Amino acid sequence: MSDIRFVTENIKWIGTNDRTTELFEALWPLPDGVSYNSFLINDDKITIIDTVKDSEIYNFLNKIQYVIKDNSVDYLIINHMEPDHSGAIKALIKEYPDITIIGNEKTLNYLEQFYGIKENTKQISDGDELSLGKHKLSFHLTPMLHWPETMMTFEKTEKVLFSGDAFGGFGTLEGGIFDDEVNLQFYEEEICRYFTNIVAKYGPMVEKAISKLENLDIKIIAPTHGPVWRSNPKQIISDYYRWGRQETKEGVVIVYGSMYGNTESVVDTITRKLADNKIKNIKVYNISKTDVSYIISDIWKYNGLVLGSCTYNTRLFPPMEYLVAFLENKNIKNRVLGLFGSYSWSGKALKRLKEFQQTTKLELIEPSIEFKSAPTKTDHESCSTMAENLAKKVLK
Numbered sequence: 001m002s003d004i005r006f007v008t009e010n011i012k013w014i015g016t017n018d019r020t021t022e023l024f025e026a027l028w029p030l031p032d033g034v035s036y037n038s039f040l041i042n043d044d045k046i047t048i049i050d051t052v053k054d055s056e057i058y059n060f061l062n063k064i065q066y067v068i069k070d071n072s073v074d075y076l077i078i079n080h081m082e083p084d085h086s087g088a089i090k091a092l093i094k095e096y097p098d099i100t101i102i103g104n105e106k107t108l109n110y111l112e113q114f115y116g117i118k119e120n121t122k123q124i125s126d127g128d129e130l131s132l133g134k135h136k137l138s139f140h141l142t143p144m145l146h147w148p149e150t151m152m153t154f155e156k157t158e159k160v161l162f163s164g165d166a167f168g169g170f171g172t173l174e175g176g177i178f179d180d181e182v183n184l185q186f187y188e189e190e191i192c193r194y195f196t197n198i199v200a201k202y203g204p205m206v207e208k209a210i211s212k213l214e215n216l217d218i219k220i221i222a223p224t225h226g227p228v229w230r231s232n233p234k235q236i237i238s239d240y241y242r243w244g245r246q247e248t249k250e251g252v253v254i255v256y257g258s259m260y261g262n263t264e265s266v267v268d269t270i271t272r273k274l275a276d277n278k279i280k281n282i283k284v285y286n287i288s289k290t291d292v293s294y295i296i297s298d299i300w301k302y303n304g305l306v307l308g309s310c311t312y313n314t315r316l317f318p319p320m321e322y323l324v325a326f327l328e329n330k331n332i333k334n335r336v337l338g339l340f341g342s343y344s345w346s347g348k349a350l351k352r353l354k355e356f357q358q359t360t361k362l363e364l365i366e367p368s369i370e371f372k373s374a375p376t377k378t379d380h381e382s383c384s385t386m387a388e389n390l391a392k393k394v395l396k
């Protein structure tokens with residue numbers, strides 16, 4: 001059990017690495033896997049904070065037994081009920097039948113809904129405290145971050161915040177578990193992708209949660225995925241604050257859908273004009289090639305967005321429809337938007353993209369361009385004009 005790690009002298013990481021699941025939530029790619037972080041506090045009352053996905057039960061229970069030997073687990077604190085963290089609860093109860101499960105009112109509702117568990121539970125409210133011996137826990141409800149029951153648990157003696165999904169990201173933990181032990185650049189990208197894919201819809205709730213944390217003297221942040229923050233926990237809080245408010249930097253993401261290259265052919269005209277107008281951050285994505293998980297993550301970073309698509313079977317090209325529906329659902333805002341579309345006999349792509357603009361209220365940059373089958377010289381010129389107008393708005 002060499003992979004049990006000390007977060008502090010009496011708090012241990014007993015999480016697991018999932019290198020098998022291909023899609024998180026059956027949606028988001030996991031090329032580098034994901035960790036399910038669980039923590040054990042060794043005190044008069046032995047306490048576990050969050051469990052792991054059901055596929056990891058065997059490994060998880062072995063770790064607990066290795067740490068506590070013949071002792072029993074007294075408490076399980078549930079910060080979040082999504083099954084990637086609650087999947088081992090039933091197995092844990094079977095192994096330690098006297099365990100008390102602690103959560104808020106909504107947690108306990110979901111505990112019954114998902115697993116039929118009603119016995120040996122203790123309901124806590126926002127701000128309640130629990131003594132484990134030397135360690136003292138306080139509970140902080142952070143609803144819609146990203147489920148209604150989500151909460152955080154703060155250990156006051158060693159100043160560790162167990163934050164649930166918040167501040168966590170994709171990627172397994174290979175040996176190192178702390179921010180100063182790993183290639184942070186990799187995890188920062190994966191944390192941003194996790195945020196935009198999973199949490200971003202609830203930006204205002206992120207702000208609320210962060211304001212709640214202001215009075216806690218946090219030394220370590222221990223999320224349920226990705227690295228534990230001990231060298232500079234303020235950094236990830238500040239990143240979350242920016243992402244939650246959709247604060248962006250200067251740059252343009254262009255996403256296009258094109259079956260045979262005709263719609264794509266205006267993209268180089270647009271990028272050239274953007275570069276001519278001093279836009280340095282330009283990212284171009286072929287919607288048929290890159291998963292939306294990565295595209296959304298980049299869109300979240302920059303203040304300019306250009307969407308262009310062909311029409312398919314009298315509708316918007318399906319992969320582009322998938323993207324715009326996600327962006328609408330995530331309440332994207334604070335960006336300027338350029339649009340272009342194409343069709344051969346029934347023009348619906350630009351119409352749907354304009355509906356997207358009306359739903360999201362992103363600032364539309366004129367002109368929007370629509371062409372039949374292949375762009376003419378005039379269409380290229382219109383794209384150039386749109387790119388120039390967009391660049392002026394993007395540069396702050």
Ligand code: FEO
Nearest residue numbers: 080082084165224
């Ligand atoms: Fe890591 Fe919302 O589950």
